[in-house]
Amino acid sequence: MAHQELIQCPRYIxxxxxxxxxxxxxxxxxxxxDSLVQLYLEKKPSPKKVSKILSAAPTSERQNECFDHLKRFVKSLDDNTLGVFLQFVTGSNYLTIDSINVDFCKLEGAARRPLAHTCGCVLIIPETYQGYNELSEEFSSVLRHSASWEFGIV
Structure with a gap:
């Protein structure tokens, strides 16, 4: 039995x-x-790296302000929270993509929240935030609560 479990099974794999x-x-x-370690270090996220790969095409001043607030929020994240942010947006806590596309929506009230589509690395944020503090509080809340991580297929 021991020979089968310790030798034969791993050998088959x-x-x-x-x-x-x-x-x-x-x-x-x-x-x-050494080259694997270098690859690992290149893919390790930092606030500066992540903020550089955020891309958007704001069509209004309000969208531009929200995008600036998002970049400021990303730059303020610590290493653990940055990994959670990346996992929310891309499905991985490492930099496995070249860009995160940011789109805007007009959600308001209780429905207002950031949305992510991990298949295409798309982050949708409401353009209705009045300031950085609102975006920061709501985004932090989404990242902290496990209900935010449920998949919804429509």
Whole structure:
């Protein structure tokens, strides 16, 4: 029993994955441990990196202000919260994408909240925020509460 669990089962998995993993050696990122560490460091998020990949095409002054508030909010996040923000928007807590597209909506009142579509890395924020504090409070609330992480398919 022990031989089967400790030797045979892992060997089967190793044999199955071997053809795919051997192809990774062709890429420079997988040549050595140092290159893997470098890749990891490049993909590690920072507020500055994340704010640079936010892209939007505001069509009004109000949208422009909300986009500025969003960039300011992202720059104020600590490492843990930044990872949660990225996971909310992209599905990963590392920088696996080149840009996050920001769109705007007109949600108001109790329905006002940021929305994310992780398949296309799209973040939709309401343009009805009056200031940075409102955006910061509501976005922080969404990131803190587990109900925000439920998938809704319409």
């Amino acid at each position: 190793s044999n199955a994955w071997s053809p795919f993993l051997s192809k990774l050696k062709m890429y420079k990122e997988f040549e050595s441990v």
